[in-house]
Amino acid sequence: MFTRRLTRTIALISLLALRLPADAADALVSVTGVILDATSGAPLPARLYLQRDDGKWFFAKSAATNGTAVRYEKFRSATVSEMHTTLSAHPFVAELPAGRYTAIVERGKEYFPLTNQFTIAPPPTTPGTPAAPAALRLPLRRWVDMSSRGWFSGDTHVHRAPAELPNVLLAEDVNVTHPMVHWTTVSTIAPAQSPQNMKGDFGDRPVSVDATHAWHPRNTEYEIFKVGAKPHTLGAVVIINHKTPFTQTALPLGPIARQARAEGALLDMEKHSWPWSFVILPVLGLDLFELSNNHIWRTEYAVRSFGVPAPPWMKLAGGGGETERDWVSYNLQTWYALLNCGFRLRPTASTGNGVHPVPLGFSRVYVNCPEGFSYDAWMKGLGEGRSFVTTGPMLLAKVPTLNVNPARGAKPTLRVTGETHSEQRLATLEILLNGEVVQRLTPANQPQPNGSFTSAFSADVEFTGSSWLAVRCFENRPGDRFRFAHTAPWWFEIEGRPLRPKREHVDWFVARTEEEIRRNTGVIPAEGLTEFQAALAAWKKIQASAQ
Structure with missing residues (x-):
């Protein structure tokens, strides 16, 4: 049986020196390697980290004329950085001085990471004493195959150059991504005219990398930090899968919504703690909510005190x-409260890769495509909420038709069934009804021959009125880190018993909207302020039905 621990090998490698300076310790040695599927032996595209014991990072290149290697360097601090190379499925080469190294290889979420430690000795200095060439063989073991189950992953908000995506999508095994080709940070500059846009005309149709990987070139982010020349943060909204560039400025919002709807786009709140998030929700009629957003990284958590503070009822530090x-709790509790207010926001996930120190697809949304993959089928499933979001575990749940038995006066009930697949043992598995944990199950964590774990589950849930239901799970990691997965909600309507939000939740949304009206009066255009007031009216209507 395979061990589930990261594979660690230690090798002493004496390799052919490229040059022999007076100080042999400084000579560069050409280290070649190949990343393989451990079962089939086939070469794999993947992400490679190379770090010497003194903390210095090194970057590989492709050793094949038809191969690619994309270097990614985002440094925030000694403990917060992302330094890697994404490699095509070809041999690679790295030029390294003598020293002790750690190589880490990862490929998306469905393979075990591999850690390989090796030492490079100084090349021989005696004439006529050649070094024995050697190579790194780095086999990756798959622990789950989601595509064979009809699930395909996506990262719906990235900032990578389109030219890099054929390499990166395959190395990270992300099936769909949406680069922000158009991006404005000033309210008076339309995205189509923004100097921050990616240069080039990429068309308006999905671009296929291969049969199961694609990206769409028409995506826009309004991320407003200035109103005209005045520094004044409003927030962000992301629009994916549209057809033509947006020539409208950020305010008023109405024309943006109308174009997005006319072109079959989806509108994403981006983050829950932006100042204007609860204003734009009723005005734009947002579709998506990022359950895992671009502040969740592989490296150390670092973005603290961002945006509007959480309300007291969330009981967060x-x-x-x-x-x-x-x-994560602030994000989830916000989403639950918005669902209870009647906003049927479907979950998505993003990394902001290209800007932030995080691999593309570290947070990802899996969408069910039962008839097989196509970009259009994937987008349809995302819009319909046939999905789950994950930073690690795989969560497959089924909820049948609601069972109502009025003859016996029984409460409406349903049985939730499913299974999880995880690289490491799950800590918790929970069923939520209207945002409250109604059942906390003990994960079975059944060991699998490949070293992963599965947990089958089944539970009956009773209803008292119209409701939504979801499942989530958490997997603990060292250093108080964790990974999680969360399904989209299933909705159930019971005539005469509508879902009513909690008053303290709606009171906060009303207060936040009122604060934004005060903060923006005299700053944003009158048309925009009228929309803010319309948002307040929408929230007060919801407030009237709260309990």
Whole structure:
């Protein structure tokens, strides 16, 4: 049986020196390697980290004329950085001085990471004493195959150059992504005219990398930090899968919504803690909510105290962003409250890769495509909420038709069934009804021959009125880190018993909208302020039905 631990091998490698300076310790040695599927032996595209014991990073290149290697360097601090190379499925080469190294290889979420430690000795200096060439063989073991189950992953908000995507999508095994080709940060500059746009005309149709990987070139982010010349943060909204560039400025919002709807686009709140998030929700009629957003990284959690602080009813430390757990809880509790208010926001996931120190697809949304993959089928499933979001575990749940038995006066009930697949043991598995944990199940964590774990589950849930239901799970990692997965909600309507939000939740949304009206009066155009007031009217209507 394979061990589930990361594979560690230690090798002493004496390789052919490229040059022999007076100080042999500084000579560069050409280290070649190949990343393989451990079962089939086929070469794999993947992400490679190379770091010497003194902390210095090194980057590989492709050793094949038809191969590609894309270097990614985002440094925030000694403990917060992302330094890697994404490699095509070809041999690679790295030129390294003598020293002790750690190579880490990862490929998306469905393979075990591989850690390989090796030492490079200085090349011989005696004439006529050649070094024995050697190579790194780096086999990756798959622990789950989601595409064979009809599930395909996506990262719906990235900032990578389109030219890099054929390499990166395959190395990370992300099936769909949406680069922000158009991006404005000033309210008076339309995205189509923004100097921050990616240069080039990429068309308006999906671009296929291969049969199961594609990206769409028409995506826009309004991320407003200035109103005219005045520094004044409003927030962000992401529009994916549209057809023509947006020539409208950020305010008023109405024309943006109308174009997005006319072109079959989806509108994404981006982050829950932006100042204007609860204003734009009723005005734009947003579709998507990022359950895992671009502040969740592979490296150390670092973005604290971002945006509007969490309300007291969430019972979080500080402003709700002091720790990674609090940030995720703030995000989830906001989503639950918005669902209870009647906003049927479907979940998605993003990394902001290209800007942030995080691999593309570290957070990802899996969409069910039962008839096989196509970009259009994937987008349809995303819009319909046939999905789950994950930073690690795989969560497959089924909810049948609601069982109502009025003859016996029984409460409406349903049985939730499913299974999880995880690289490491799950800590918790929970069923939520209207945002409350109604059942906390003990994960079975059944060991599998490949070293992973599965947990089958089944539970009956009773209803008292119209409701939504979802499932989530958490997997603990060292250093108080964790990975999680969360399904989209299933909705159930019971005539005469509508879902009513909690008053303290709606009161906060109303207060936030009122604060934004005060903060923006005299700053944003009158048309925009009228829309803010319309948002307040929508929230007060919801407030009237709260309990």
